[in-house]
Amino acid sequence: MTLISPACRDxxxxxxxxxxxxxxxxxxxxTAYQGDVVEFLSFMTLHHGEPQGLGALERIxxxxxxxxxxxxxxxxxxxRSLARKLxxxxxxxxxxxxxEGFEPTAVLSTRAPKFQKKLPRPLAEDAARAMIDTVELQAASGWVAARDVAVVTLLYGCGLRISEALxxxxxxxxxxxxxxxxxxxxxxxxxxxxxPARDAVATYLRLCPHPQQNDAALFRxxxxxxxxxxxxxxxxxxxxLQLGLPATATPHAMRHSFATHLLSAGGDLRAIQELLGHASLSTTQAYTAVDTARLMEVYDRAHPRA
Incomplete structure (x- = not known):
């Protein structure tokens, strides 16, 4: 932060x-916030040729x-990244x-660049099930296979983030x-x-060679x-690779699949928002776009005049 004035740093x-x-x-x-604002303040220092104190920031x-x-x-x-920084x-x-009691209109009125929002990339229902079955075949030992199945089942069955499961x-x-x-x-x-998620975890715990402790990680x-x-x-x-699925078939895709398949089965959007832990409903609404896109694909394939 050497390019930033002490007042701005504080x-x-x-x-x-x-x-x-x-x-x-x-x-x-x-960490991301800090990096973005430091980058902005450093640019303003170089742009104006001197460290920008609080007074100078008011005149941006x-x-x-x-x-x-x-x-x-x-x-x-x-x-997308610039919109996040802004x-x-x-x-x-x-x-x-x-x-500080100043008018920030110049900054707040700046428009973010337009970008195409990325839609979640869920797996089809049969592909999600196949992923769980195929994960089990990758490990050399039975307890590791059971562990991997338990984790992936939690991601898909409960919509957990990988960090939450682990x-x-x-x-x-x-x-x-x-x-x-x-x-x-x-x-x-x-x-x-x-x-199925409870059963998968129970199987893993039965086979795991490491003793379980209340304050230690469940998955070892x-x-x-x-x-x-x-x-x-x-x-x-x-x-x-074994299933021929795209690179988007990641742990997070299992969470996307959980949400999309619930929505396809008639799940309420608000309820899915709560299950996923989204702060804003607009985040969850991305799944309606995925569901609509899938519906149109089916329509195009099945319509008698297609």
Whole structure:
């Protein structure tokens, strides 16, 4: 942060502390916010030829904002990433303007670049089931195979993120009918655990050679430590090659599949939002676009005039 004035450094630190304490932002989010705002403030220092104190930040113009965005795009920053950076800068400015009592219109009125939102890439129902079956065939030992099946079944059967599944501890076993999951930003949700997921975890626990402890990870690596998510990513990569599935068939795709298949079966969008732990319904609504796209594919194939 050498290009940033001490006053700006202190202001940024206070804002980030507020994001952690009041907004409940996750560690990775805080790190991204810090990087984005530091990058912006550093650009303004170089752009104006001197460190930008709080007074100088109040005088940022629309032309300054355009120069920053043009420099970012010229440096290879994509529209989606630039929109995220601008969002962080606006959030910081909104807080700073309220604290310092200035008008942040030039920053807040800056429009984010348009970009095509990526739709979730779920697997078809038969492919999701095949993935679980094929994952079991990848491991050399029975308990590792049972472990991998248990994790992937939780991702698909309960819509968990890989970090949430691997965050379970021995205190969660045997799995109950519902789990309390602490998700992104410290948001807690209650997730029903279907019988196949409970059975898969019970099989893994019966075969696992490492003793279970309440305060230790439920899913263990081969040496007994917490299971690394890369192990699940790797076993799914081998399985998808075997099945001829695309590179998008990742652990997170199992969570996408959970949501999409629930929606296809008539699930309520609000209920799915709660099950996934999405803060905003707009995030969950992306699955309606996926479902509509699939419906149109079926329509195009099956319509008598097609």
């Amino acid at each position: 202001a940024l630190s206070s804002w980030l502390d507020g994001q952690k304490a009041l907004a409940g932002a996750a560690r990775n989010t805080i 113009t629309v032309a300054d904002m355009r120069a920053w965005m043009a420099q970012a795009r010229a440096g290879g920053v994509g529209a 969002s962080a800068v606006k959030s910081f400015y909104r807080w700073l303007a309220d604290r 965050g379970l501890t021995g205190a969660d076993a045997p799995l109950p009918a519902t789990l309390r999951i602490l998700g992104k930003g410290g948001k807690e949700r209650v997730v029903p655990v279907i019988a 690596g081969t040496r007994g430590g917490p299971l690394n998510p890369r192990a699940i990513q790797s076993v799914m990569a081998r399985a998808r």
